[in-house]
Amino acid sequence: MDIDDVLALVRPDIRALKAYSSARSLASDGAGQSGVETLYLDANESPVEPFQGSVHLNRYDSQQPPVVLERLAKIYGVEPDNIMMSRGSDEAIDVIIRTFCQPASDESILHTPPTFGMYAQYAAIHGARVISVPLDPYDFSLKTDEVLRHVKGPNNTVKVVFLCSPNNPTGAQIDQKALVDVIQKSNAIVVVDEAYIEYCDTQKLMQLLPFNPQLILLRTLSKARAMAGARLGCAIGAKPVIAMLRKVLPPYPMTRPAMDAVQRALMPENxxxxxxxxxxxxxxxxxxxxxxxxxxxxxxxxxxxxxxxxxxxxxxxxxxxxxxxxxxxxxxxxxxxxxxxxxxxxxxxxxxxxxxxxxxxxxxx
Ligand SMILES: Cc1ncc(COP(=O)(O)O)c(C=O)c1O
CATH class of the missing domain: 3.90.1150.10 (Aspartate Aminotransferase, domain 1)
Structure with missing residues (x-):
């Protein structure tokens, strides 16, 4: 699929939607131009901190705080515009479903149980259909042909395939050839949830991103990076696809205390x-x-x-x-x-x- 085919999978109303201009995103365009200290009177925030010693807690953070975004881009070997940071990868799953599946239609996601429950849960909440292709019960391997049967034709209803590798709760990595087959042969977005990838020796899918705009990878700081309490995950993909996802994400999802903590935790010395x-x-x-x-x-x-x-x-x-x-x-x-x-x-x-x-x-x- 080329990028135009991929963008054609986005809900037409979301494609047409103008991104919301939050006070903070507009302010970042003009800040610092006057030569005097910038005074923010644009977002109905309090002019004072809530307690002595708090730092910028009275202020909204931007939707994608740039320092953390740039640090993650370095860690993952992509550019900042390839990333949508979200409140845990949970929220990225929700945003992806809402971006691609028209609610109360026959548009569906495909998942491969037993697997992480939030793919089907968010689809149900959004009103998207769920197609299940169970893993092989003997070795939990992916039934590639069966998955492809649902996602190959031009008239299939599957908008998003969710694969989890290594998979929760089985612990198994999906065979690399099977993954590549599904990514390259699907007429759908293929999300590979790599929440546990840091515990594996092979971490190769990031290299496929530049050639496969239908691929979205999910990463999280909640597992090997030990920050479940900070609630930070991300979707990584082609820049135009990430721009669509960011339109659906709320304007101020990131909290200042979490961003400060993550920034420290991601410093090379830690x-x-x-x-x-x-x-x-x-x-x-x-x-x-x-x-x-x-x-x-x-x-x-x-x-x-x-x-x-x-x-x-x-x-x-x-x-x-x-x-x-x-x-x-x-x-x-x-x-x-x-x-x-x-x-x-x-x-x-x-x-x-x-x-x-x-x-x-x-x-x-
Ligand atoms: C496979 C998988 N994906 C995503 C998540 C959600 O992680 P978080 O929202 O903390 O990033 C989990 C959590 O257990 C998981 O097991």
């Missing part, structure tokens, strides 16, 4: 800590996988390219209770995957608490 924790989690993934596999209560531990393990057990209710009795909260996934529990990996001593709760000897690991 990056070593992330590398250390990534290495620990990858080591723990191996150790916990072996330990859990040795338990009589565990039927299977699925291979994982993430910071969690999907564990199939004989009796999920019993295992959830054992964990809860030891003050540990796990995620019961048995409604989606038979007898499955998702265990997020913590520090070694925290993971030992799970082993202890489930009666698995830490010594034998």
């Amino acid at each position: 990056q070593h800590q992330l590398k250390n924790i990534r290495a620990i989690i990858i080591e723990e993934r191996e150790r916990m996988s072996m330990a859990l596999n040795a338990s009589m209560d565990v039927e299977r531990v699925w291979p994982s390219a993430t910071n969690f393990l999907l564990v199939q057990v004989k009796d999920p209710a019993k295992m959830m209770k054992l964990a809860a009795d030891h003050g540990i909260i796990l995620r019961d996934m048995s409604a989606q995957i038979p007898r499955a529990i998702r265990v997020t990996l913590g520090l070694p001593a925290q993971n030992d608490r799970v082993l202890d709760a489930w009666g698995i000897s830490v010594q034998c690991v």
